[in-house]
Amino acid sequence: MxxxxxxxxxxxxxxxxxxxxxxxxxxxxxxxxxxxxxxxxxxxxxxxxxxxxxxxxxxxxxxxxxxxxxxxxxxxxxxxxxxxxxxxxxxxxxxxxxxxxxxxxxxxxxxxxxxxxxxxxxxxxxxxxxxxxxxxxxxxxxxxxxxxxxxxxxxxxxxxxxxxxxxxxxxPLALYGDVLLGSKPGEDRILLNIGGISNLTYLPADSDMAKVLCSDIGPGNTLIDMFCRKYFDKAFDEDSAIAFSGEVNEGLLNSLLKHPFFGEQPPKTTGPELFNEEYVSKAQERSGTTHIDPKDVIATLSAFTGKAIADFVAAYLPKDAKLFVSGGGANNRFVMQYLKHALSAITITDTAALGINPDxxxxxxxxxxxxxxxxxxxxxxxxxxxxxxxxxxxxx
Ligand SMILES: Nc1ncnc2c1ncn2[C@@H]1O[C@H](COP(=O)(O)OP(=O)(O)OP(=O)(O)O)[C@@H](O)[C@H]1O
Ligand SMILES: CC(=O)N[C@H]1[C@@H]2OC[C@@H](O2)[C@@H](O)[C@@H]1O[C@H](C)C(=O)O
The missing domain is CATH 3.30.420.40 (ATPase, nucleotide binding domain)
Structure with a gap:
């Protein structure tokens, strides 16, 4: 040979x-x-x-x-x-x-x-x-x-x-690793990553691989970062200081949530090719909110990230699952607060609780x-x- x-x-x-x-x-x-x-x-x-x-x-x-x-x-x-x-x-x-x-x-x-x-x-x-x-x-x-x-x-x-x-x-490829590192028999778990785009993996308590679901959800930090650069010359909204100083505009929020992507069945993927400046401008035009205070835009985009995640979890996943967050967005206090409020029945921590460094x-x-x-x-x-x-x- x-x-x-x-x-x-x-x-x-x-x-x-x-x-x-x-x-x-x-x-x-x-x-x-x-x-x-x-x-x-x-x-x-x-x-x-x-x-x-x-x-x-x-x-x-x-x-x-x-x-x-x-x-x-x-x-x-x-x-x-x-x-x-x-x-x-x-x-x-x-x-x-x-x-x-x-x-x-x-x-x-x-x-x-x-x-x-x-x-x-x-x-x-x-x-x-x-x-x-x-x-x-x-x-x-x-x-x-x-x-x-x-x-x-x-x-x-x-x-x-x-x-x-x-x-x-x-x-998302996350599921291949999440299944190996994050599953626990007897516990319904959701591993949520909030990076530029947010995505999650659902790991069922009975370890039935057929039930594992992994999908992108929508924007994570990408729009928040983009508008922080545009209006405040900042790379991101550190500790959500800007979002907390603004007010969520419900008209703009509803308009941002009106895209067929959100109604499509998971698994699905997306990126900044869809969720970009033009996407927000069009939502502002439709909702007559082109002139709102930039602080309110950041607050609304942060709520958009939170609401898209909360809606996805409520629509597709067990109500008593445990949710573990990773990615830079786990440091976004506004988004985390939004999630805890909207998903009050679900225990939310970060993946450090699983021994996995969230960053x-x-x-x-x-x-x-x-x-x-x-x-x-x-x-x-x-x-x-x-x-x-x-x-x-x-x-x-
Ligand atoms: N202290 C903080 N306060 C608010 N936001 C933060 C903080 N720290 C990090 N972030 C957010 O996290 C982002 C970086 O996240 P991460 O590194 O997970 O993204 P990524 O790996 O590029 O994303 P993706 O998973 O989409 O590929 C920053 O751009 C910022 O928006
Ligand atoms: C094409 C691409 O780079 N997608 C990323 C992006 O960032 C988050 C989300 O969109 C996810 O689908 C994916 O990354 C992670 C690591 C994944 O594949 O699981």
Missing amino acids: AQLNNNIQHLVNIAQKDTRIGIGLMSGTSLDGLDIALCKFTGAGLQTRCQLLQFTTVPYQDFFKSEVRTIFSRRQVDLEKVCLLNDHIGSYHAELILQALAEWNVKPTDVDFIASHGQTIYHAPKRLHGQEGYHNATLQIGDGDHIASKTGILTISDFRQKHIAAGGEGA AKEAILFALLGNEALAGEPSVIGNNPAVLMGKFSFAG
Whole structure:
């Protein structure tokens, strides 16, 4: 039998290890920074044990954010910029990983793999684009080869394409990790992530995989952040100070909630391609609220995030489930207060109660998907594609 080449041999060695050290990377729709989670895995599939060893969010520089925003969720872009950023984001993320490892005193050779989400620049499920002859589509950039070459670490990336190839919308992928890390027999649980877009996974008490539901809900922080930048020159509404100083405008809130997306059956996905400045302007025009105080706009957008989540939970999930929140939105006091009021029968805490750092959850998720790609088996969860995801980039 011919000998395996070094790359394949290295891959086989990692796949056969009892424990693996992996880095999960998440750069989300909020564009606030790169989340880097260093994790230790034992086993795979339902036997997975995952320990978060280190975590950091490296904030993005304003210049980087504004460069990405020139192509982010826009239908018309400078194609050269897309090409440049695909390379640049991969190289930049590699640099940030190496810096983080140096700070943690971890040698790159001690890390078995990197699992990189990349940067979503456009998410186009068919429900959004509606174009005949085209299927669900999504695009994440920040090429894995650049990360592998620069760090010397086996890199797994571009997770969403396999999900689409198998009939999904390319998101949410959270369920694959939530089932492994968040289920508890005897307890109905909801794991809610409020990032740029909010999404949740329902984990039934009887562990019946057919009942697991994972879906996007609507805007999380994306509109709040956008209008904080527009009116207040702030990246986000820290501790909801602006929202609390304003008043919710019920006319605008009702108008924001009037979109067919909210009536569509889950699972479903969305993004800033739908929930953007134009979406809010149109809702303002329809409700005659174009001239309301910017503080009231922020309060109303915050209530919009809360109400969309509360309506979804009330419509589809058990009334006595326990809800665990993660993502930057867990720090938005206005949204959290809104949820506690609207879902008074449900116990709401953050995922720290489950031993999962709420800020790190999505980066851990991608590390876990990388671990599955190496050593797991596809599993059937509800009617979600039973796939192992991610593409392998070798360092050499
Ligand atoms: N103290 C705070 N007060 C209010 N909002 C906060 C606070 N801290 C963080 N946030 C919100 O959280 C956002 C970052 O959230 P997160 O990092 O979960 O998003 P993401 O990973 O980009 O999103 P996605 O899950 O959609 O990809 C910030 O942009 C801000 O809106
Ligand atoms: C296309 C894309 O990047 N979607 C993200 C986004 O951010 C939140 C929500 O929209 C979710 O569907 C998804 O990310 C998480 C990690 C997921 O796939 O579960």
